[in-house]
Amino acid sequence: MTTEPRTTPAALLRAAELYGSNEAIADGSDRVTYTELLDRVRTTARALMAAGIEPGDRVAIWAPNTHHWVEALLAAQYAGATVVPISTRYTGHEALDLLQRTAAKALVVPARFLKADRLANVLDAAGPGGLPDLKLVVRTPSDNPADGVPTTAFPGGEILEWDRLAAAAEPVSVADADARAAAVSPDDIADILFTSGTTGKSKGVMTAHRQTVGIADAWADCAEIDSNDRYLVINPFFHTFGYKAGIMVCLLRGATNVPFATFDVPKVMDTVAAEKVTVLPGAPTIHQTILDFPTRDDYDLSSLRIAITGAAAVPVVLVERLQAELGYEAVLTAYGQTEAVVVTMCRTDDDPVTVATSSGRAIPGMEVRIGDQGEILVRGENVMLGYLDDPEATAKTIDADGWLHTGDVGVLDERGYLDITDRLKDMYISNGFNVYPAEVENTLARIDSVAEAAVIGIPDERAGEVGRAYVVVKPGATLTADEVIAFCKERLAGFKIPREVRIVDGLPRNPSGKVLKNDLREGKS
Template sequence: MLNAGLGGWPARRAAMSPDRTAFVFRDRATTYAEVFDRTTRLARQLRAAGVRKGDRVAYLGQNHPAFVETMFATHMLGGIFVPLNFRLAAPEIDYLLAHSGATVLVHAPEHAPEHAFGQAVRTVVALGPDYENWLAAGDPTPVDVPVGLDDAACVLYTSGTTGRPKGATLTHGNLIWNCYNLLVGVDVAADEVTLVSAPLFHVAALNQCLLPTFLKGGCSVIMPSWSVDACFDLIAGHRVTWMFGVTTMFAGLARSPRWAGADLSSVRCLMAGGAAVPPALIHTYQERGLTFCQGYGLTETAPGATFLEAGESERKAGSAGVPVFFTNVRCVRPDLTDTAPGEPGEVIIQGPNVTPGYWDDPAATARAFSEGRWFHSGDIAYVDPDGHFHIVDRVKDMYISGGENVYPAEVEAAVYEHPAVAEVAVIGVPDATWGEVGRAFVITVPGRDLTIGELRAFLAERLARYKLPVHLDIVDDLPRTGSNKIQKSRLRDTLGSTPGRT
């Protein structure tokens, strides 16, 4: 086979396990043989629409098997897949389509772009009857285009917290080496039943869950969107063995009235990433006898950089683990010398899973790397004497109070231990005396209340005084990104909308 990239996977997996279930979506099962047939037909239709090697094909919509079909069909032709965040506004979608130069867009009907028809996009297909008819009319003759590991596979746009989003280019090699790293750290089995609960346009759901499961011939149960109740139902109904989530998703499950009685007996491993996970939340899952593993990575590292394997998940709870097998990770000072154990520094990463750069943005690419192709994450961590990485926070989220660095993730982990707290986010806000102080936004456990005095008294034995929040906002919800991470930029933008309790 000439295609050494992901475009060859449907054919290889169909040859090895044609009758195994590849995907379950809304109780409809699709076998690996059917995946190969459908993606081949779709690839032929994309070719008829003018897609050639290097062309971009975009997808806009919630999780759906068509996302995966569009991706594999694009890769069969040597094209570049561009998954879009469906929660973005129309002008933001327009920008991403224009910046990527996508010529074909497959989208869910409820996420129809407003202006894509007037741009470079020549073919727009909505899911439903139009998509199914278009696919079914495709020629089932296999396509085999030469694709190498260094060829671009995807452009994944970052959240754009500062300025315009950047498109991280990931090659086929980046994605495949990431799968190797994941499979070394997690015992993914051929009978795995993986719950794909985070958005597939997010790098972790796609590359840490769905692709490794596909590679092993397991079954991916695809959730259209996140729902606590649906998650419990799918775990029990399909005997889910493995799932990935971010802190807010796992916190939502743990505070649900169904938590105590939920059937989680089939689950072999839970994997968290996206942000530091409070140890108190990890212990909540461990008390149920569940293996809870935390990893660390970025879109630009495809995403795995470090991982805490199951055998260490209790002893090192709260750690993001050690560098994944085929990747180098360091914690460095500004002069790029390695930090001492326990000393905070920036995380930098080097390896075959690291992006070659940003799409059509050589300046951003140059800024992201130092000599030796070390990628600078912008994240702060420290390494303990055993070599385990502990993610402290984003550089941009750190604030300085009275001349001291404060890392909100550390404060959040301590706040989370309070029995009245269901979720929390902490940011730095201006203060006339100290320069900046902490402001905590808390969702309380139903029936519980909390004052700033009570919170500060609780934290006084856990944190230095300068780290204690000065302001407290009790809120009903927290703004979230498309991947369910808390969006602190929006908290900063809307400080005046919710009265703080001081």
């Protein structure tokens, strides 16, 4: 059974067959081979089936990068379910929105993460009867065992502790689980990843198994990943980079997945040295910080082979330093969005100037062209199936000829290499994460004292960009910048919270009433 897989269960079975004794995951003291990973996934899938999870049900994962995430992902899909990743940066209110909109039947969540009881947060946000579809919570261990297990009650369903999965799986046989996995079709929906839209309402991007596997396969080919690689996955598993260009790439090539839960530069270098990491992804600031770290020479980073970077401009000198000082064979950049995951990518033999001034050329199976107003258009087998419960937005994004309208502006050179020059949308990128001003503005509008608000991205040396909010207060009301930020902290993930708040008398507008955000960027408020 060594044919090319087109579903994640098939990819797992193939990995166990081809790479069985290879280390699949190296998560601290938890070490698991591909053979053992298949056994763990089968057990977890059986437990989900015993709890009533059926093909097509949605299983949400709201957890940090650990082996539990990988096993939960593959187990849910082994049982025929669709996975809904949720950002660990989300508040209970934000997570609740995704659980409700997907009618998730199960939620995988840590007992505590960064001292917070995430289940309690989402149940508090939901209120009585706010999660009628959720029937099962699978609770992974706390990131800090000293925090203990919460006593949170879940009146609407069952809480299953991770160490009880084997017992819970007993009513379902391995044969039944394997039959469920074999029934998964390449065209079944593997996952729904949410990406905020410029309307402020997040959109659920639906992707088939064949696409999730296909995009990872193309990425692995471009980066030349093989079974000797050890991949430090810093990028969050809830993001396409950590999931599809991380977990799935390792699975397809038999590489070792080294999950990284919370970012810390000395810990990154220590892990690289201890685990002999060969592949290291991250925004340019991560690589720059490692290069400039005062005690870098105390760590053995000689195993590093491939650096993956992007999400911001990459200086030529950074690429040159990574190769000269850290010995990277190749530094790669790429371009994509959740709707297509990876569109273009550099290749391992591209020179530093090409890497720094472009986002590479189209990967196999994808086409790129420049449309009206310089907009980047993308077409290919890995473009999303569509947005969850939103055919109108799907039709606006993917035209009748199958071209995905990205909303980004760029140019293609004579070699077919893409340079991103601007955005049609107002989105900005903070610490590698997309922030959509309309979503933040909608949150600000819930403040009783706010008449109107506008948010823009402004340059920041470390984060790339951060938010600045311009707020107009209602007549007779009072409001401070600190009060605005405090309100946002309760309702938005940290990377979405404006760094600055300016209370202003009014916002600049054109004759049709549209806020002139360029004027705000130029200081004409």
